[in-house]
Amino acid sequence: MPALMVQGTGSNVGKSMLVAGLARAARRRGLSVAPFKPQNMSNNAAVTADGGEIGRAQALQALACGLEPTVHMNPILLKPETDRGAHVVVQGRRLATVAARDYGGLKAQLMERVLDSFERLSSAHDLVIVEGAGSPAEVNLRPRDIANMGFARAADVPVVLAGDIDRGGVIAQIVGTQAVIDPQDAAMVVGFLVNKFRGDPRLFDDGYRLIEQRTGWRGFGVLPWFDGAWRLPAEDAQEIRSGPRKGRFHVVCLHLSRIANFDDMDPLSQEPGVSVTMLPAGAPIPADADLVVIPGTKSTRGDLAWLRAQGWDVDLRAHWRRGGRVLGICGGYQMLGRTVADPQGVEGDPGETPGLGLLGVTTVMHPEKRLSRVRARHAASGLELDGYEIHVGRTTGADCARPFAFVDDHPEGATSADGRVTGTYLHGLFRDDAFRRHMLEQWGAEPSGLSHQATVEATLDALADHVEAHLDVDGLLAMAR
Known part of the structure; x- marks a missing residue:
């Protein structure tokens, strides 16, 4: 069944939100859609109905799809215990605690489990939207990669590259990624999009065209900053911020x-x-x-x-x-x-x-x-x-x-x-x-009559509206194969 992968030019460029918004938009089109992230690193886990654990972002994406989370939506979860070691969870169950330098030796066997989970989801749904981890430009990690291009190539899943304009240098992010990755990896990329724009997106028209010209990749749009993101569960501890003093x-x-x-x-x-x-x-x-x-x-x-x-x-x-x-x-x-x-x-x-x-x-x-x-x-x-x-x-x-x-x-x-x-x-x-x-x-x-679940659902709908208004969603979904 068709699949599309969203990779980023770095960590925290908004991949999780993009997948959630695209998933809700695809569901509105009557598709049975499921989220998938081959490998995640987070200590913020969700517990599945069968007693496994996956990244919190994949649980939110499952909600966007109208699905119960399963361990196959995030088959490899790394939970850092120290600066140099992590607890490795495979298909919901703890495998081992390993030092970072030793983790590469596990990846061959882990890729088998990743592909097994992906095939299970693919066989059960019309569309799978995949989230990468970190960046494919980390070419030092490419030989044993299971999270980005290593997975995309193994599963033959086309890639859309997302850049983060809020942190600056988005032209270099996207053009530079193409410059450093293997040409065969670059051939998996069907286009790009620019995320987290503040202000008038038309001010970036020249930069957008420059990226298209330099890379030859198709642009799928510039997505403005989504103000409602704080209402959705954050996965990365670096993303948690204090809210406004309102009460x-x-x-x-x-x-x-x-x-x-x-x-x-x-x-x-x-x-x-x-x-x-x-x-x-x-x-x-x-x-x-x-x-x-x-x-x-x-x-x-x-x-x-x-x-x-x-x-x-x-x-x-x-x-x-x-x-x-x-x-x-x-x-x-x-x-x-x-x-x-x-x-x-x-x-x-x-x-x-x-x-x-x-x-x-x-x-x-x-x-x-x-x-x-x-x-x-x-x-x-x-x-x-x-x-x-x-x-x-x-x-x-x-x-x-x-x-x-x-x-x-x-x-x-x-x-x-x-x-x-x-x-x-x-x-x-x-x-x-x-x-x-x-x-x-x-x-x-002073409690309110607020419904937490209704607020999250309404925010996911607003996120899908936001994505539909600014990105070529039909074009993106048409790239899936």
Whole structure:
């Protein structure tokens, strides 16, 4: 079945958004369309119905297609644990943790799994829209590439190259890519487009024509900046930014060095009565914070040390003494306890690290990973909510006698005696509108009647409208083969 691949001139040029918008536009044409990304690198994972994990962007793209996410939409997921090593997930399951220098040796066998997943999707749908990773201009990585031209050539999928004009130098980005890649790779490219333009696109007419003349590639349009992008879940931690200060209830989320599954903040950031600050390294926790969130992390003990290096442990104590609230999610929950022990070296060197001591619990890491979607009941209110768990480690202690929720009638999470410090392993809890409204009321914030899911769906429709208005969508889809 036909497929089309969107590659970029670099990371963060907007490939994920482009695929989501094109997918929703193709679906409107009555096509059964599926997203696919051969290899992704992200600690922000989504849990599939069958208990696997894929990149969050592919879950959003599946939503744009009207599909349930599957592990075959992102068969290879790399989850960085250190600057030089990553946890390798293959078709939803952990394969190994490998050093960056050793990963190339796995790629031959990984390509087989990539092509297997692609063929499964191709056989089930009218169209597959593929997202590349990084840039094909990284020619030093080309010999064992499975994410860009290596995949495109192996699967015979035509490529559209996207450049990012917002970062500057888009002419050099696109023309330079053609100049450095192998001529046979360049032959896979059927055209280009320019993304993230601010201002009047007609001002770029001469530059656009120059790219066409220099490359001989067909141009499919200039796409202006999409203002609604902040309403959609971001996948890359580098893309998370604080929203405008619009509400009096101030939520501060600590931007950890190995932050993972930070989409928990998305529904709160949409609330008109809430202001969300993603606190960068080196900045003190603001004194006007009402709630401080310690999010998930790929390295709990490593980020505990990093958190202390920012002075945030002292700030958290001061925030708590002022009467502020603290919520720890997943790795953040583990940090709130008295100790985090990793005797088997699951997340790094074996050892034990003192926690923040705001909850009377301790955590011990185990190799077995908890990876599942769950239906939970909030202990305090009795409200039902959907969430997911994606963690290693087991947490126990006196404060677990005051659980956050019940999952299959088993207590989950912990709450301090004063009720102002809470820890839970449940991600995605604020997507449930009734639960989010209840919690905001309990915290003294002003909840709205906003539906998170309806907002995301409406934003995907707006994204498709935006793509249709500025790109030659029919021409792009006609290039698929």
